[in-house]
Amino acid sequence: xSDIDAARKKTQEAEKAVKxxxxxxxxxxxxxxxxxxxxxxxxxxxxxxxxxxxxLPSVDEVNSEDEAILSDLAESxxxxxxxxxxxxxxxxxxxxxxxxIREKLDKITEVKNGLDNLxxxxxxxxxxxxxxxxxxxxxxxxxxxxxxxxxNENNMTEAEKQDVxxxxxGLQDELNNLExxxxxxxxVETLGNPSRGGYGSTGK
Numbered sequence: 102x103s104d105i106d107a108a109r110k111k112t113q114e115a116e117k118a119v120k121x122x123x124x125x126x127x128x129x130x131x132x133x134x135x136x137x138x139x140x141x142x143x144x145x146x147x148x149x150x151x152x153x154x155x156x157l158p159s160v161d162e163v164n165s166e167d168e169a170i171l172s173d174l175a176e177s178x179x180x181x182x183x184x185x186x187x188x189x190x191x192x193x194x195x196x197x198x199x200x201x202i203r204e205k206l207d208k209i210t211e212v213k214n215g216l217d218n219l220x221x222x223x224x225x226x227x228x229x230x231x232x233x234x235x236x237x238x239x240x241x242x243x244x245x246x247x248x249x250x251x252x253n254e255n256n257m258t259e260a261e262k263q264d265v266x267x268x269x270x271g272l273q274d275e276l277n278n279l280e281x282x283x284x285x286x287x288x289v290e291t292l293g294n295p296s297r298g299g300y301g302s303t304g305k
Contacts, residue, residue: 157174162255163205163208233279235275
């Protein structure tokens with residue numbers, strides 16, 4: 102009887118070992134399938150990001166209308182970089198794309214800051230009370246507005262370009278008005294000054 106019991110016990114232990122091995126196998130399969138799904142999802146996300154990136158303008162043509170898309174892409178890349186399923190090549194490529202996007206965002210910020218600064222300077226000119234003391238300020242502002250337009254035209258929206266042009270035209274009008282006032286004053290001075298050929302002059 103003891104031999105039978107011992108044999109039965111060994112059989113039960115073997116069955117438990119087989120069951121445990123089967124459970125480990127099933128767990129491993131599930132883990133592999135889950136990992137495989139994660140890798141597929143990561144690769145799908147990478148392809149989606151790459152597809153969006155290929156339609157982006159270059160750093161020489163990007164403007165403020167692209168800022169939202171670029172920021173969203175940067176966030177998507179940051180999320181992908183948190184994944185442990187990336188190959189080193191994929192990680193390096195994503196990092197390079199992130200740097201490229203950062204350069205484009207920096208260019209947009211640079212132009213926006215420049216435009217904001219010029220707008221503040223233009224708004225600070227009292228258009229209702231411009232006088233000769235404002236001449237240098239207006240001339241310098243016109244030059245700076247023209248410079249940002251010449252150097253960054255491809256990085257500006259049509260609305261931004263038109264705004265700069267309108268400001269230049271408006272300031273140029275103010276300069277023209279100052280010139281006209283100066284000419285009128287000189288004419289009045291000449292007419293009232295005999296030594297300069299004005300009224301009362303003895304010149305023939």
